[in-house]
Structures are given as C-alpha cells and as structure tokens.
Amino acid sequence: MVVLERVRKLIVRMLINLAYEDMVKEMYGNILGVVAKASPEEIWSAATGKVKLIDNLDSPWGRRINRLIKLIKVKKLKNEALILLDKITVEDVLAQLYRSAHRLKDDERDRALKNLFFIASSPTCMRWLRDNVISIKEYIRDKLEAD
Amino acid sequence: MGRIKEVIKRSSDSEDLDDVIRELEKEEIRRAKLARLREYRLESESRVRELEKKLKSGEEDNASQSSIIDVEAAKMISELPEDQRRKVLSVLTLVRSAGRSEPSSMLVPLILSSMMSNPSANKEETASIVVKTLETVSKLMKDAREEAGRGRELDVGSLLTGIAKLIETVKPKEAQMSELEKRFIEAAINYFTTPPRSWIDDILSDPNKLEVLQRIFGKTDIETLKLMREMKKDDREFQMALKKLDIDTKLKLLGLREEARRREALSSGFKRIIRAATEALEEEVEGGGESKGESTKIEGKRMPSNLIEVTCEDCGETFKIPPDARKIACPKCGAVYSK
Numbered sequence: 001m002v003v004l005e006r007v008r009k010l011i012v013r014m015l016i017n018l019a020y021e022d023m024v025k026e027m028y029g030n031i032l033g034v035v036a037k038a039s040p041e042e043i044w045s046a047a048t049g050k051v052k053l054i055d056n057l058d059s060p061w062g063r064r065i066n067r068l069i070k071l072i073k074v075k076k077l078k079n080e081a082l083i084l085l086d087k088i089t090v091e092d093v094l095a096q097l098y099r100s101a102h103r104l105k106d107d108e109r110d111r112a113l114k115n116l117f118f119i120a121s122s123p124t125c126m127r128w129l130r131d132n133v134i135s136i137k138e139y140i141r142d143k144l145e146a147d
Numbered sequence: 148m149g150r151i152k153e154v155i156k157r158s159s160d161s162e163d164l165d166d167v168i169r170e171l172e173k174e175e176i177r178r179a180k181l182a183r184l185r186e187y188r189l190e191s192e193s194r195v196r197e198l199e200k201k202l203k204s205g206e207e208d209n210a211s212q213s214s215i216i217d218v219e220a221a222k223m224i225s226e227l228p229e230d231q232r233r234k235v236l237s238v239l240t241l242v243r244s245a246g247r248s249e250p251s252s253m254l255v256p257l258i259l260s261s262m263m264s265n266p267s268a269n270k271e272e273t274a275s276i277v278v279k280t281l282e283t284v285s286k287l288m289k290d291a292r293e294e295a296g297r298g299r300e301l302d303v304g305s306l307l308t309g310i311a312k313l314i315e316t317v318k319p320k321e322a323q324m325s326e327l328e329k330r331f332i333e334a335a336i337n338y339f340t341t342p343p344r345s346w347i348d349d350i351l352s353d354p355n356k357l358e359v360l361q362r363i364f365g366k367t368d369i370e371t372l373k374l375m376r377e378m379k380k381d382d383r384e385f386q387m388a389l390k391k392l393d394i395d396t397k398l399k400l401l402g403l404r405e406e407a408r409r410r411e412a413l414s415s416g417f418k419r420i421i422r423a424a425t426e427a428l429e430e431e432v433e434g435g436g437e438s439k440g441e442s443t444k445i446e447g448k449r450m451p452s453n454l455i456e457v458t459c460e461d462c463g464e465t466f467k468i469p470p471d472a473r474k475i476a477c478p479k480c481g482a483v484y485s486k
Contacts, residue, residue, distance in 0.1 A: 026483055040467040041468075090425075092419055113413070117475070118468065121420045121468060121472040121473070122424065122471050123471055124469065126427070
C-alpha cells in the first residue's frame with residue numbers, strides 16, 4: 001500500500017509539473033508572439049510607455065492558464081507551483097524566448113531575434129520586460145492563491 | 148593390408164566384390180575431401196596467424212615511434228610541430244590500445260581536431276574523446292544499415308546530420324578544423340562503407356580454390372555460394388548508396404556546421420548583452436531607482452524614439468539599436484560592440 005501511495009504521489013507530481021510547464025510555455029509563447037510581430041520602434045514605444053503585456057495577451061491564453069491553475073489547485077500542489085513561479089527571473093524568460101525564437105519560421109525568427117537583441121541591449125527595455133514578467137507572475141500567483 | 152583382408156572377408160561373406168570396392172572408394176573420396184578441407188582450413192589459419200604477427204609487430208612499432216602506414220596520415224603528421232606530433236602519436240597509440248582498428252588516415256584528423264578544440268585536455272582525455280566519437284559514428288552507421296536492412300529507405304541526410312551534430316559537440320575554434328573534420332568524415336564514411344573482402348570473394352575469384360571446392364561439394368553448392376555473393380552484392384549496393392555522399396549532401400553538412408557556428412556566436416553575444424543590461428538594472432536598483440516589485444503603468448512618460456541604425460562591421464547586417472544601449476550584439480553574427 002505504501003508503494004502504491006508513493007506511485008500515486010509521483011504520478012500526481014509529474015502531472016503537476018507538466019501542467020506547470022505548459023502554463024509557463026503559454027506565457028513565453030504569448031510574449032514571444034508579441035515580440036516577433038512588433039517592430040523595434042513599437043517595442044521601444046511600449047517599453048518607454050510601460051505598456052502591460054498582460055493586457056495584450058489573447059483571451060484563449062487566459063482560459064488555458066485558468067484551466068491549468070484549476071488543475072494545480074485540485075491536485076493540492078499550489079505551494080510547489082508558487083515556489084517554481086518565484087524562481088523565474090527575467091534572464092530565464094529572455095533565454096527561453098531566445099530558444100523558442102530559433103524554432104520560428106525564417107522571417108519571424110529573424111525579426112524575433114532582432115527584437116530580442118534590441119530588448120537585451122537596452123536597460124529600459126529590460127526593465128519593461130522585468131516588470132511585465134513580475135506582473136504576469138503576480139497574475140498567476142493571485143489566481144493560485146484565490147480560494 | 149588390413150583393407151585387403153577386409154575386402155576378402157566381405158567378398159567371401161557373399162557380398163559382391165565390385166560393391167565392396169565401390170563402397171570403399173566412396174569412403175576414400177570422403178576422406179580425401181575431409182583432408183582437403185582440413186588443408187584449406189590450416190592454410191587459412193596460418194594466414195590469420197601471419198597477419199596477427201604482422202599486426203603485433205606493427206603495434207610494437209607504434210609504441211616506440213610511428214606506425215603510420217597510411218601515406219596521407221603520415222603526411223599530416225609530418226607537417227605538425229614536434230610537440231604536437233608526439234602528442235598525436237601517443238593518442239593514436241592509446242586509441243589503438245583501446246581496440247580501435249580504424250585506418251590512421253581517419254584517426255589522425257579526428258585526433259587533431261579534438262586536440263584543437265580541447266587544447267587543455269591531456270593525452271588520455273583526448274583519446275577518450277576520440278574513442279567515444281568513433282563509437283558513436285560506428286553506431287550511427289550500424290543503425291542506418293539496420294534500418295536499410297528492414298526495407299526502409301536509407302536516409303543518408305539524417306545519417307550525416309547525426310555525424311554533423313556529433314562533430315558539433317566538439318566546438319570548432321579554428322578555421323583549419325573544418326578541413327580536418329571534412330577529412331575525418333570522408334575517411335570514416337569510406338571505412339564504414341567499404342565491406343571487407345569475404346572468403347566467398349576469395350574462393351570465387353581464385354580458379355584453383357574454386358576447382359577444389361567444386362570437386363569437394365559438387366556444383367549445387369557453388370550455386371549457393373554465388374547466391375551468397377549476390378546477397379553480399381546487395382549489401383554492397385547499399386554501401387554504394389551510402390558512398391554517394393555527393394556534393395549536395397556535403398554542402399548540407401557544411402551548412403549545418405555554419406548554422407551551428409552562427410547560433411553559437413549569436414548565443415554568446417546574446418548572453419553578454421543580457422549580462423550588461425542586468426548589471427545596468429542592478430546598478431539602478433542599488434542607486435535608488437525603480438524597485439523590483441513595482442508594477443508597470445500603462446500611461447507613462449515616453450522617451451524620444453530616436454533609434455539608431457547601425458551596420459555590423461563583421462557581416463554587414465543593418466539593425467536598429469535603442470538610444471540607451473551600452474553593449475550591443477549583431478542579431479545575425481553575434482559580434483559584440485560596446486558604446
């Protein structure tokens with residue numbers, strides 16, 4: 001019985017990790033979608049205007065995130081999810097975006113890379129991205145903590 | 148005498164003398180066949196022993212100085228400086244002692260490229276890299292052969308991609324390496340695609356051996372042999388397909404390398420500018436700027452959008468940079484510039 005219980009816990013943990021990863025991927029994917037479509041001028045304007053990316057993310061993203069958050073809560077592993085969430089830094093996000101950009105198609109990839117290099121070379125843009133990562137993390141954290 | 152007595156005894160036991168003699172003749176023929184087979188086997192064994200002796204003496208020479216039978220490999224080694232030459236020879240000896248029997252013309256370029264990419268590695272470490280690479284290459288080749296054996300179409304491209312990826316793990320640092328790697332790939336492909344001459348080829352090409360075999364086994368077995376050779380020929384056709392690593396495939400291979408190099412340069416450039424921007428952010432926080440937890444506002448004071456257009460000195464790519472950039476990297480080649 002003990003073994004069965006451990007296996008059950010392991011499976012639940014694996015599911016939660018998968019759900020969490022999906023959630024983070026959703027987040028990255030959406031940020032990248034925005035970055036790949038914009039021009040350096042638009043990025044600069046968004047960064048200096050401190051535009052919130054979360055307001056520009058599409059509604060399916062919200063639905064998917066909510067579904068995943070519900071799953072995490074049902075499995076009673078929100079504390080683990082919160083710990084993992086806290087560990088994400090703006091460097092992680094940029095590195096992940098950079099990796100994902102390489103998987104885009106030629107034109108999109110070139111534009112996304114140019115924009116990522118643009119963001120990374122500017123402290124203003126980095127600050128903007130960092131604040132956006134914080135606000136998305138806060139959004140997810142609020143949803144997780146809400147009863 | 149014993150035989151004659153036996154014949155007399157058997158013929159007196161009402162058996163026909165002719166039958167007895169025929170039977171004995173048959174037995175004699177069988178014995179003769181066996182004797183010939185034994186002779187052939189002994190001949191082969193003695194040849195194998197001779198070859199083993201040659202190999203051993205070659206290995207001994209190897210340990211003392213050079214065992215480079217291969218002209219191409221010898222030329223490559225002779226062009227090296229003294230210290231490098233010694234290292235290559237010691238690594239070669241270590242690789243041979245690890246049981247690798249690939250030709251020197253294939254091993255030397257691989258050893259040289261491993262040495263160049265890992266200059267700080269000692270002899271043992273370099274030998275270990277080389278052995279691991281060889282094992283992976285032979286596994287790739289074997290897998291491809293098995294795939295083709297299962298009736299699936301052989302994908303030379305994917306095979307090459309595997310080798311290219313493998314070689315990419317040995318990070319190139321000098322332009323000379325690409326030439327060495329090309330030589331290694333060619334030698335490896337030649338080695339793995341040239342089937343060793345089998346005993347069937349030996350027998351079928353030598354009329355004397357063929358005659359001996361015909362006398363022993365009769366014609367039917369020769370047909371089997373021919374069939375076996377045909378099967379081998381199929382195998383050879385597969386090998387030839389592998390050998391058809393035409394210019395396109397080679398270009399594809401080099402293209403993959405170029406792409407990997409570009410990514411490598413890009414990624415290191417990207418890491419450097421992220422570091423610079425992070426440092427700038429940290430300085431800002433320490434200097435009492437915006438706190439990390441502060442949320443963003445939709446409306447805010449906008450800085451002028453005076454983006455600067457610059458051209459990379461290395462690759463000629465034109466791109467825009469923000470006015471506050473401290474360190475920039477070219478998004479095409481990864482070259483890093485400081486303001």
